[in-house]
Amino acid sequence: MQSVKQRVEEQPQAAEKQEEYLLQVSNLRTWFELKRFGLFHAGYVKALDGVSFNLKYGDTITVVGESGSGKTTLLRTILGLAQSTGGEMIFAGKKIDKRKDLSWLHRQVGFVQQDPYGALPPFMTIRQILREPMIINGVPKEEQERRVREVLEEVRLLPVDDFLNKYPHMLSGGQQQRVVIARAIVLNPKLIVADEPVSMLDASMRVEILELMRKIQEDHGMSVIYITHDLSSVRYFSEYVFIMYAAKLVEKTDVESVVKNPLHPYTQVLLNAIPDPDPDNVHRFKEVPPGEPPSLINPPTGCRFHPRCHRFIEGLCDVEEPPAFEPRPGHFVECWLYK
Amino acid sequence: MTKDSTANATATSTPDAVAANRPLLKVEDLYLYFGTSFGQVRAVEGVSFELAPGRSLAIIGESGCGKTSLTRGILRLLPQNVSKFTGRVYLNGLDVMQLSDEQFRKQIRWINMSLVPQAALNSLNPVVKVGQQVIEPLLIHDQATKEEAMERAKEVFRIVGIPEAFLDRYPFELSGGMRQRAIIAMALVANPVLIVLDEPTSALDVLTQANIMNALKKIKQDLQLTYILITHDVAISSELADEVLCMYAGQVVEHSSAYRFYREPLHPYAQKLMASVPSLREEKQPDFITGQPPSLFNPPKGCRFAERCHKRFERCDEEPPLFAVGEDLVRCWLYERS
Numbered sequence: 001m002q003s004v005k006q007r008v009e010e011q012p013q014a015a016e017k018q019e020e021y022l023l024q025v026s027n028l029r030t031w032f033e034l035k036r037f038g039l040f041h042a043g044y045v046k047a048l049d050g051v052s053f054n055l056k057y058g059d060t061i062t063v064v065g066e067s068g069s070g071k072t073t074l075l076r077t078i079l080g081l082a083q084s085t086g087g088e089m090i091f092a093g094k095k096i097d098k099r100k101d102l103s104w105l106h107r108q109v110g111f112v113q114q115d116p117y118g119a120l121p122p123f124m125t126i127r128q129i130l131r132e133p134m135i136i137n138g139v140p141k142e143e144q145e146r147r148v149r150e151v152l153e154e155v156r157l158l159p160v161d162d163f164l165n166k167y168p169h170m171l172s173g174g175q176q177q178r179v180v181i182a183r184a185i186v187l188n189p190k191l192i193v194a195d196e197p198v199s200m201l202d203a204s205m206r207v208e209i210l211e212l213m214r215k216i217q218e219d220h221g222m223s224v225i226y227i228t229h230d231l232s233s234v235r236y237f238s239e240y241v242f243i244m245y246a247a248k249l250v251e252k253t254d255v256e257s258v259v260k261n262p263l264h265p266y267t268q269v270l271l272n273a274i275p276d277p278d279p280d281n282v283h284r285f286k287e288v289p290p291g292e293p294p295s296l297i298n299p300p301t302g303c304r305f306h307p308r309c310h311r312f313i314e315g316l317c318d319v320e321e322p323p324a325f326e327p328r329p330g331h332f333v334e335c336w337l338y339k
Numbered sequence: 340m341t342k343d344s345t346a347n348a349t350a351t352s353t354p355d356a357v358a359a360n361r362p363l364l365k366v367e368d369l370y371l372y373f374g375t376s377f378g379q380v381r382a383v384e385g386v387s388f389e390l391a392p393g394r395s396l397a398i399i400g401e402s403g404c405g406k407t408s409l410t411r412g413i414l415r416l417l418p419q420n421v422s423k424f425t426g427r428v429y430l431n432g433l434d435v436m437q438l439s440d441e442q443f444r445k446q447i448r449w450i451n452m453s454l455v456p457q458a459a460l461n462s463l464n465p466v467v468k469v470g471q472q473v474i475e476p477l478l479i480h481d482q483a484t485k486e487e488a489m490e491r492a493k494e495v496f497r498i499v500g501i502p503e504a505f506l507d508r509y510p511f512e513l514s515g516g517m518r519q520r521a522i523i524a525m526a527l528v529a530n531p532v533l534i535v536l537d538e539p540t541s542a543l544d545v546l547t548q549a550n551i552m553n554a555l556k557k558i559k560q561d562l563q564l565t566y567i568l569i570t571h572d573v574a575i576s577s578e579l580a581d582e583v584l585c586m587y588a589g590q591v592v593e594h595s596s597a598y599r600f601y602r603e604p605l606h607p608y609a610q611k612l613m614a615s616v617p618s619l620r621e622e623k624q625p626d627f628i629t630g631q632p633p634s635l636f637n638p639p640k641g642c643r644f645a646e647r648c649h650k651r652f653e654r655c656d657e658e659p660p661l662f663a664v665g666e667d668l669v670r671c672w673l674y675e676r677s
Contacts, residue, residue: 066544067515172631173402202401203571204615208627229544232574232619259619273549274619275574279597282395282579285556286549292514 022092022190022223023055023078029086030070030077034297046296047073049247050087052324055191060217060224062234062255064270065244066293071227074244075193078225080105092190107137110184110222112194112213116176120168126152126179127164133187151182154216174205178212185216192217193225198233210237232274235259243267246294246304252324253331263333266305303336311337361432362389363565364413364533369426371405371412378636379422382408384589386426390582392532395559395566397580397597399573399612401632405589406569407457410535413567414454415443430533449476453526457537457569463510463518470506473525482529495524498561500554516547520554527558535567540575552578573616577601585609588633588643595667605669608644642672 028051034042047070055061065071076082078089080102089096096105113119120129130148139147152160155178168176177197184192194213198206214237217224226238234241234255241258243251243266251264262268269289275281289308294300300307306317316336327338371383382405390396398406411417413428415435428435435447453476456462464472473495474488483491493503499520510518519539526534539555540548556579559566570576576583583600585593585608593606604610614626630647633639639646645655654672662674 066546203573204401204612204628207615207617207625211627231545232617235619236617236625270545271619273545275549275552275578276618276620277574277577277601277613277616279577279580279601281577282556282581282597285553288546288550288553292516292547 020056021054021090022057022059024090025054025078025087026052027087028052028074028077028084028089030073030082031085032082043297046247046299047082048077048084049296049299051247051249052087053242053249053252055223055225057190058217058221058223059240060214060226060238061240061242062226062228062238063242063244063249064228064231064234066229068293068296069244070247070296071244072195073247075195075225075227078193079109079111107187108190110187110189110192112177112180112184112192112197114196115200116173116180117168117200119180120176122168125165125167126157126171129168129179130183130186133183137187139187147186151186154185154219155179155182155212157182173201174209177201177209181209181213181216185220185222188220189222191223191225193227195227196229197226199228199230206233207236213237231258231270243270246299247296248304248334250305250335251331251333253328253333257328257331263327263331263338264305264335265309265311265337303334313337362429363392363431364390364567365427365429366413367427367429369409369412369428370423371408371417371421372423373408373418374420374422380635381589381638382635383412384638386586386591388584388591388594390533390565390567392565393559393563394581395568395579396582396584397568397570397576398584398586399570399576400586402571403632403635404586405635406586407537409586410454410537410567410569414448414452414535415440416448416454445480449529449531450480450482451531452533452535453529453531455522455526455534455536455539458542462522465510467509468506469508469510469513469521473506473521473528476525476529480529488528491528492524495527496521498527498558499524515543516550519543519547519551523551523554523558527562531564533565533567535569536579537569538571539568541570541572548575555579573601573612585612588638589635590643590670591661591668592644592670593668594661595669599665599667605664605667605674606644606671607648607650607673611647611649642670 028048030048031044031046033044051074063071063074073082077084091105091108127148130151131144134144134147149160152163157163157175157178171179197213198209201209210233228234239254241253241255242249243264245266251267258267262271273286273288291308294304302318302320303322306312313336322334322336324332324334325338326332367387369383369386373380373382386409398409400406412424417424430447430451435443470489470492473492477483477488477491478485492506496503496506501517501520505513505517513521540551543551558564566579568576568579577597580597582596584591585606587608593604593609595605600609604613611626611628615628617625628647633643641656641658645651650673659670659672661668661670664674
């Protein structure tokens with residue numbers, strides 16, 4: 001295990017522990033170009049438009065948003081799988097801007113995919129799947145087998161020998177997701193990014209997997225960026241929540257404040273829409289804002305939520321884009337109401 | 340033949356069924372096994388329940404507990420490898436299991452019972468306009484001419500809340516929520532009395548989910564429909580359920596009113612399931628159920644949940660029947676005396 005760690009850390013001189021932040025993202029932008037016609041093109045899909053945040057060592061962040069809000073693009077940009085078109089990303093004190101930085105970055109970041117069955121190659125055994133990242137990164141052979149067992153124990157696929165030679169289809173959904181988590185931590189990354197890791201699992205198993213990820217995160221002091229559309233699972237998993245709407249982070253704060261005192265009108269309606277199991281629900285209608293999230297090709301001017309907002313201020317919200325205000329320390333919200 | 344005359348025909352064919360509080364749907368001892376190369380999968384074993392008109396029943400349970408198979412059995416939408424399919428299903432007093440497949444198709448499916456399938460988002464044909472797909476059931480059942488059917492389609496689109504203009508579009512031009520509504524419109528078009536909703540909102544965002552649930556509630560109020568809602572999401576099920584049927588490993592373990600089920604469920608499995616629901620507003624640590632549900636090839640003798648149960652005792656080696664607790668039913672030895 002030691003040597004894996006060394007290997008991961010030997011290259012960048014910049015990875016100094018005294019850095020406060022593991023990941024600093026400022027004004028990050030990822031625009032995808034639409035079809036080109038000669039010199040002209042039809043515009044951009046602004047999937048990520050001016051996103052900034054800082055992630056401390058050992059912290060967990062949850063990004064909550066609807067589908068199409070850009071949360072997966074955020075994650076892909078952090079992983080370098082999508083090319084950012086603007087802004088800055090500093091990982092462990094090192095600025096990530098060239099392609100060659102990416103191979104270094106990939107060793108520091110583990111990825112937990114959404115659909116475990118799709119993420120695991122069906123023709124490889126669990127042992128092969130877990131060794132693959134180590135082979136690519138040149139971990140010595142003796143080391144590999146030991147590490148495979150170690151991570152399987154860690155994700156509690158016990159007894160380990162029962163699983164080593166199995167193929168993914170022989171495992172249940174929850175077990176497959178554990179293998180995906182094991183693969184993400186096999187190189188001992190500093191950061192884990194998880195894209196809806198439990199959305200494909202049964203409700204009774206979700207909490208178990210989230211608790212497992214939480215434990216691994218705490219044991220190793222890793223940082224985690226967790227993406228979900230399910231706000232109700234958030235408070236069991238992370239300290240900070242970012243609410244994403246139409247390619248922007250509209251509210252950034254800790255879990256308690258979001259649940260007890262949401263500030264952005266969008267966060268408020270989102271929280272309202274989440275059902276609790278209550279037999280009286282049958283007799284109540286939920287308040288839902290009209291319309292649908294805007295197109296990211298041509299987002300509304302000003303605040304992107306204003307066409308659906310019930311507290312919209314004419315002449316301000318539809319004209320000028322709100323910057324991030326900080327009405328309470330540590331609670332950032334992009335809304336003119338808090339000017 | 341219109342829906343009303345079918346309903347009348349079914350009513351007159353069974354004179355003993357009294358109109359007032361006769362159940363709309365009555366399922367008796369339904370068994371559904373599938374044959375595979377590894378043996379028999381006992382997907383549904385001896386399920387019985389009644390559903391009164393205008394009520395909605397939520398069927399909940401983990402994946403693989405047989406909830407989808409049960410409703411596929413009721414609708415007779417079965418794959419070819421069925422090895423055992425017995426029991427009785429009464430719709431409005433008519434034993435539909437006695438009907439031939441062709442009679443069932445002509446008289447029952449979509450006319451009296453319709454389905455909103457799982458992954459409804461992907462069940463629309465991408466190369467056919469939405470309107471054409473919505474009117475298809477009417478044309479196939481010779482219920483209307485094309486013009487009349489189009490009128491009806493406009494009507495159901497109004498009911499589910501999609502602008503009429505969307506009838507002329509292709510599915511890819513509709514958002515996820517719209518497509519879901521279009522599928523619901525399709526289920527409504529032939530004016531059925533019972534709609535089976537199989538995970539109607541599982542692929543949708545929270546806000547869209549709330550929107551669809553609002554639409555379904557309103558439709559139920561306005562049209563006096565009966566719903567069967569299948570879901571593994573307990574919180575969502577409470578939005579529509581009047582009563583809850585909880586399934587485990589092919590069997591019904593609890594059938595209670597929504598008030599009982601969401602407040603104080605009886606069966607230990609239902610209790611654990613309720614405890615595993617993460618809650619946003621309450622301060623509680625969600626629980627989880629250890630272990631895996633048993634294999635349906637060879638389910639354990641005795642209570643099927645015993646292995647994972649926290650209240651297990653000697654009696655559990657024997658298979659429990661359904662005990663009545665007040666109005667409700669529970670399959671657990673703990674309630675033997677009550």
